[in-house]
Amino acid sequence: MQTNSICCDDISEQNSSTIVVLIIYCISGTFLTLLNKITVALFPYANLLLIVQNTFAVVLLIFCSRYFHSTFGALPALNRTVLQLWMPLVLLFVLMLISSLTALIYVSVPTVIVMRNLTSLFVAFLEYLFLNHKTNRFSIFILLGMLGGAGLYAKHDFTFNVQGYVWLGVNIISTSVYQIYIKKIIHLAYFENIGPIGMSYYNNLLSLPVLWIILCVTGELRRLVMNFELEHSQTMLSIILILISSLLGFALSISAFALNKLISATSMMVTNNVNKFSVIVLSEIFVKSTLDIIASIGAISVLFLGWLYSQTTRSASKSCFGILTIALIIFAAIIETKYIKTLRFGNDDYYKDFQPIMYNQTISYRYPMKAITTMKQRQGYDIYRAYLPQSTKARRLAPKIEVRPVQDYSLPENCRNRNASIWKTCNARQCQPYTRSINWDYPQKTIFGENANEFINRILEIAWGTNPPSIDLYLRGGCHGIMEMKYLFESIELFWPRFLGSVIIVLDVGDEPILKYFLPRQPTHHYLVTFEHTPCLPGRVFNQYSYLNLDRHSRAEYIVTIDSDCVLHAPVTPDLIFRQGKIILPSSQSFQPDLWRRSLEAVMGTGMYDGHYMVTQPVTFARTTFLAFREWFYETKSKCYEDHLTQLSSVHYQEFCWMCQVGSYLERGHAKKNDYDRYWYQHFDNESLEPMIRFAIHVPYEPFLASAIQCREVICYEKSVNEIIRQGLCRAFGPSIFPVCMHNINFNYVNNVTFSYALFEIQAANRSTRIHALNEYLKRLARVTMIALDH
Structure with a gap:
């Protein structure tokens, strides 16, 4: 696969175990979003889907901790203080998951990927407000460029849906607050030895009672029982997809934690961007084609600027930003003009030779x-x-x-x-x-x-x-x-x-x-x-x-x-x-x-x-x-x-x-x-x-x-x-x-x-x-x- 070959270019000198982890990360990351899109189309019960996936993750974490203790270590214990401090994160975690899955019901996979990149903009804003972290001028220009690219994409989004974009907005805000809150508490003594495996365990375990409450309140379980008589083949297919997506979700979580230890932050960022591009391309091919030329320009600019934002400490990034900005402005202006003409409204000359x-x-x-x-x-x-x-x-x-x-x-x-x-x-x-x-x-x-x-x-x-x-x-x-x-x-x-x-x-x-x-x-x-x-x-x-x-x-x-x-x-x-x-x-x-x-x-x-x-x-x-x-x-x-x-x-x-x-x-x-x-x-x-x-x-x-x-x-x-x-x-x-x-x-x-x-x-x-x-x-x-x- 081209995706895997690109992912592996950055780690050609690493050992075989690193390559295996990287391949697992690429495959699970690429196909999880696509599979979730297909799954919510066949099984539009986001809360129940999350309960199954999170339960699956908890069971596998317990299993791996017990039988692969040297790799995973012991899972952290829970007490009242930890629970009180961690519950806001759990609520945000649940909101992130629900909003992401619900958005997939209404909008396309590329839309979700492109718009979620705006999280960097909100995180920068919240860091300035609550952590007194100032962003340099160059980074601000990049963030504004991402906002402009997202606006261009939304304007030409074939699947534009107000509800979908509202849920994406909820996802961006909850993800941003989650990242800020975790930076505030992760340095406390209670969480010194928690590690990424422990964080995953806390989030998945504590989210289950919250999801069950939401499931009952929203009437989702009752609707599922009523709809259970629908096509049997569709029901069985949904179960299969849910199980596969649960396995991919767990594989992605574990491989991501392992990969953060095995490769550099830059390589990790490159891998993430390759995954995003792979998901968009595969979604266009196998799920649903939704991008025209201008939307593609908007998507590419947002993803590229997202990567550039992570590289703002490097001098070469300013040159990249300048070249990209000029190229995108010229290219978008040309394509936008052609697009307006294809609408054929107003004083165009499409029928200039026509006379009744x-x-x-x-x-x-x-x-x-x-x-x-x-x-x-x-x-x-x-x-x-x-x-x-x-x-x-x-x-x-x-x-x-x-x-x-x-x-x-x-x-x-x-x-x-x-x-x-x-x-x-x-x-x-x-x-x-x-x-x-x-x-x-x-x-x-x-x-x-x-x-x-x-x-x-x-x-x-x-x-x-x-x-x-x-x-x-x-x-x-x-x-x-x-x-x-x-x-x-x-x-x-x-x-x-x-x-x-x-x-x-x-x-x-x-x-x-x-x-x-x-x-x-x-x-x-x-x-x-x-x-x-x-x-x-x-x-x-x-x-x-x-x-x-x-x-x-x-x-x-x-x-x-x-x-x-x-x-x-x-x-x-x-x-x-x-x-x-x-x-x-x-x-x-x-x-x-x-x-x-x-x-x-x-x-x-x-x-x-x-x-x-x-x-x-x-x-x-x-x-x-x-x-x-x-x-x-x-x-x-x-x-x-x-x-x-x-x-x-x-x-x-x-x-x-x-x-x-x-x-x-x-x-x-x-x-x-x-x-x-x-x-x-x-x-x-x-x-x-x-x-x-x-x-x-x-x-x-x-x-x-x-x-x-x-x-x-x-x-x-x-x-x-x-x-x-x-x-x-x-x-x-x-x-x-x-x-x-x-x-x-x-x-x-x-x-x-x-x-x-x-x-x-x-x-x-x-x-x-x-x-x-x-x-x-x-x-x-x-x-x-x-x-x-x-x-």
């Missing part, structure tokens, strides 16, 4: 819009014939708002755990209704004086032909989404066909009074509003569980699902939903890889994760797929979906993805052929597939203002919505229909979000392929527009 086809059309203004005839619809059907499925004709519904009474749905008859606490009814969270009026800033009238939504619907009537399929648009919302829904429904009135079916809105019981705040006052669509009692599931999970049962509320053949914080930006023609008569179902295995894997495999079984299906909004499904999914689940698990849901841990709830479950069922669950064949599987990683054209944006994650990381403030939200609708209208119809489009309109924003998602390039198709697909969509739309205008 309607900008080249001449419209005769003498003729107003003519009535829609069957002949025109047949002409439109001929244009989109290759896309439309053979299906039941949509039932045209009168435009109105239909409010249904509360409908209670009992658990399926095959469910056994009917009294689980999560199925008790909980009151929905109260919220303050959003009543602010919206300042719309997009062209609302055509050059003919007709309302934009009427004009677009006439065109869509032609595009969908005389026999359009039955499609409902489905939204699960609530009081907290009032502001978002006001913008969404404005875009629905503009771009969504009125004649395909209903716009279904499912709300919480108690939300009845809020309808007047977000529904259109003069609707042109059929809105069906219904309410559900809210069980005591975490809100985000219940929202998704509700989507998995949406066939309760819809009778359409197809259902387009959308979130409340989305906005449509293009006229929805058949080619945006179907391809070759099949539903376009997008997925990716490279965008945020493995983000939902742990929760999905806890639900569906090991090896069932097929990728990321929550890669765009909206997403369309056949209504029959939901019943087929629930039936498949019962047949393969011998329990109903709801029973399984009661056994998930809080971590699984946080990573719940209903679209991923349905998509993975279709592609890996041996779905019934007639259900599987209804979908066009749009794998975004496949360069040979024609790219998918997105017709909506997820506003908070795709803001018009590139500086807005989370666009949830009203001013940012409204700016993004107005801009996307204006660019969408102008791109589709041009100044001949909307004269305002002549004035300083570019299409960067709408073109970017048509193919990317949340500022990420999710589709493998190159620039020319994207522009070709976009032009073909606009050509078809232009043809039906000209048919509608009798041109």
